[in-house]
Amino acid sequence: MDYVVKMKCIIFAYNQLSQSTYMKKHKDDRPALVYSTDPGFKPEEEQEEQETLPAEKQILRLSMETKHRAGKTVTLITGFIGKEEDMAELGKKLKNHCGTGGSAKEGEIILQGDHREKVRGWLQKNKYKVKG
Numbered sequence: 607m608d609y610v611v612k613m614k615c616i617i618f619a620y621n622q623l624s625q626s627t628y629m630k631k632h633k634d635d636r637p638a639l640v641y642s643t644d645p646g647f648k649p650e651e652e653q654e655e656q657e658t659l660p661a662e663k664q665i666l667r668l669s670m671e672t673k674h675r676a677g678k679t680v681t682l683i684t685g686f687i688g689k690e691e692d693m694a695e696l697g698k699k700l701k702n703h704c705g706t707g708g709s710a711k712e713g714e715i716i717l718q719g720d721h722r723e724k725v726r727g728w729l730q731k732n733k734y735k736v737k738g
Contacts, residue, residue, distance in 0.1 A: 658688025661733040668729075668738040670720050680708075681722055683715040683729075685737075703728050 697710030
């Protein structure tokens with residue numbers, strides 16, 4: 607009984623399968639609240655995605671990083687304001703321009719290798735403001 611009292615926490619069940627019973631019955635993306643010990647608990651509302659700013663108003667930060675990447679060098683572009691799809695599209699264009707791999711997720715565009723000068727030139731040519 608002490609364990610239950612000490613732990614007094616909120617338990618959620620997020621069903622990872624898209625074909626779950628909950629998702630079939632409830633055609634939305636909200637997580638299923640299974641149990642809560644807090645009587646005043648309200649689930650967090652998802653933030654709406656911001657509209658993508660035009661290139662002239664974007665201020666992107668350019669940096670090189672090797673930490674937490676097994677010594678591999680990556681070019682990091684942060685500061686993009688807009689939809690994830692637009693950021694992924696920009697990342698794809700940059701990867702094609704640099705001829706390298708990478709990803710665009712969690713508000714960052716990551717390119718494998720040190721491509722800061724190529725990226726800076728491409729972004730400035732396409733009217734983005736670049737810092738760093």
